[in-house]
Amino acid sequence: MPRASVREVIVETAVQEIHKYGYAACSVDTITKAAGVPKGSFYNHFKSKEDLGAEVVRRYATESEWHRSTPGLSPVEQLRARFTTMADLLAGNDFTRGCLIGNMAAERADHSDIIRTQVAISLGTWSDSIVQAIKEAQAAGEVGADLDADRLGRFVLNAWEGTLLRVKADKNTQPLDDFFTVVFDTILR
Missing domain, CATH: 1.10.357.10 (Tetracycline Repressor, domain 2)
Known part of the structure; x- marks a missing residue:
């Protein structure tokens, strides 16, 4: 099975973390730590936490029940x-x-x-x-x-x-x- 991209790991982790704790309680640092990726790699894939937040909403909506x-x-x-x-x-x-x-x-x-x-x-x-x-x-x-x-x-x-x-x-x-x-x-x- 192919390994998920760093971006994918960040998004999937952010969906889980933000859903569980809320947007304000999840810093870029806590999300990247939970994802097991270096904090610096976050900015290779997202301009800001806000951009990640919009992607989290889109992903959740796409995969929702x-x-x-x-x-x-x-x-x-x-x-x-x-x-x-x-x-x-x-x-x-x-x-x-x-x-x-x-x-x-x-x-x-x-x-x-x-x-x-x-x-x-x-x-x-x-x-x-x-x-x-x-x-x-x-x-x-x-x-x-x-x-x-x-x-x-x-x-x-x-x-x-x-x-x-x-x-x-x-x-x-x-x-x-x-x-x-x-x-x-x-x-x-």
């Missing part, structure tokens, strides 16, 4: 399965970490245009995938055709991100239960 699909499920079941997988990951992490994209939005969007832009792109792509699932559900007769799929897709994602903040504060499943009940048992039924 919301891209996964389960064959044989209806559009709404498929959407629910994606959120269930993410909820299970959150519970498996003792209700810590949440969504790295949402975390970066909360922590850096007001302070870094490059990170804010990547967060906005990533959230837009994610909500577009939810919109697509809702449109497919409407075409299949699972969801009312009178609902605005674009607005509803954005709302579902916004509700999810708010749910993750509340879960991190409450450290229990009540916010997740509320999300699934309102979104899947009330709105998307």
Whole structure:
């Protein structure tokens, strides 16, 4: 198996470290130490920690669970399965970490245009995938055709991100239960 490039090792390590500890708590030094690479090599691949932060958001969005699909499920079941997988990951992490994209939005969007832009792109792509699932559900007769799929897709994602903040504060499943009940048992039924 080919050895990962230094850049790849830095990015993968930064995704893990920033997701676990937050952007501000991770210096270039702590990331490169965790990656097992010399600090100087960081600057061969990134102009700044901010550039790395934007790449971390892009990578997390690209590899996130919301891209996964389960064959044989209806559009709404498929959407629910994606959120269930993410909820299970959150519970498996003792209700810590949440969504790295949402975390970066909360922590850096007001302070870094490059990170804010990547967060906005990533959230837009994610909500577009939810919109697509809702449109497919409407075409299949699972969801009312009178609902605005674009607005509803954005709302579902916004509700999810708010749910993750509340879960991190409450450290229990009540916010997740509320999300699934309102979104899947009330709105998307």
